[in-house]
Amino acid sequence: MHTASGAVGIEWRLRERLQISLEGFFKQYYDIPVSVLTGVPLTCLGADYGSIGEEDLTASGTGRSYGVELMGRWIIPDKLNIVGSVTLYKSEFRNGRGNEYIPSSWDNRFIVNLSGVYDLPKNWSIGAKLSAIGGAPYTPYDMEESSRKVVWDAGGKPVYDYERYNQERLEPYMQLDIRVDKEFYFKKWTLSLYVDLENVTFS
Numbered sequence: 001m002h003t004a005s006g007a008v009g010i011e012w013r014l015r016e017r018l019q020i021s022l023e024g025f026f027k028q029y030y031d032i033p034v035s036v037l038t039g040v041p042l043t044c045l046g047a048d049y050g051s052i053g054e055e056d057l058t059a060s061g062t063g064r065s066y067g068v069e070l071m072g073r074w075i076i077p078d079k080l081n082i083v084g085s086v087t088l089y090k091s092e093f094r095n096g097r098g099n100e101y102i103p104s105s106w107d108n109r110f111i112v113n114l115s116g117v118y119d120l121p122k123n124w125s126i127g128a129k130l131s132a133i134g135g136a137p138y139t140p141y142d143m144e145e146s147s148r149k150v151v152w153d154a155g156g157k158p159v160y161d162y163e164r165y166n167q168e169r170l171e172p173y174m175q176l177d178i179r180v181d182k183e184f185y186f187k188k189w190t191l192s193l194y195v196d197l198e199n200v201t202f203s
Contacts, residue, residue, distance in 0.1 A: 006026050024066075024068045025067060032062065032093065034058055034061040040095075061095055065092070085114075090103075105138075107136070110172075112131070141159065179194055
């Protein structure tokens with residue numbers, strides 16, 4: 001497999017307190033190994049792929065990923081520190097140059113990360129982190145084929161409907177974490193205590 005990539009971006013700063021950057025990126029993939037049986041590239045199979053040499057392959061796949069990323073950081077010394085990023089992108093592949101691109105297994109479409117820490121009096125601080133990601137595409141099962149006894153006995157599990165490869169999509173996911181810190185300063189050492197609550201929204 002061969003790749004070609006490029007990126008371009010701009011950055012703006014205000015007195016080291018506010019920093020904003022915007023970057024666009026593009027990456028092209030060539031000669032991706034593709035399963036002759038399913039028409040799916042190995043890069044999309046992950047843990048579903050078995051031992052090397054288990055099936056016939058052909059280097060007929062091409063792929064691309066492209067998007068934009070906006071990042072920002074806001075600092076008020078001894079008071080507030082906020083860092084965030086938003087990435088919008090697409091990740092696609094196709095088997096053969098004449099076919100249409102379809103979503104790869106990594107095509108979540110967006111990623112959002114936002115974290116901040118606020119310093120309180122008496123060496124207390126509170127922080128939070130928000131993470132969100134778009135739903136990943138997935139391939140539905142071929143229920144008719146999977147219901148055949150010979151198919152189930154051969155694999156012990158249902159088989160995918162590769163005619164509808166990655167045509168379904170999971171729901172987006174979001175997680176919020178909160179952390180509270182307290183520091184005690186002594187003459188020769190410091191004691192730090194914290195409570196870290198992960199996924200407080202039970203996503």
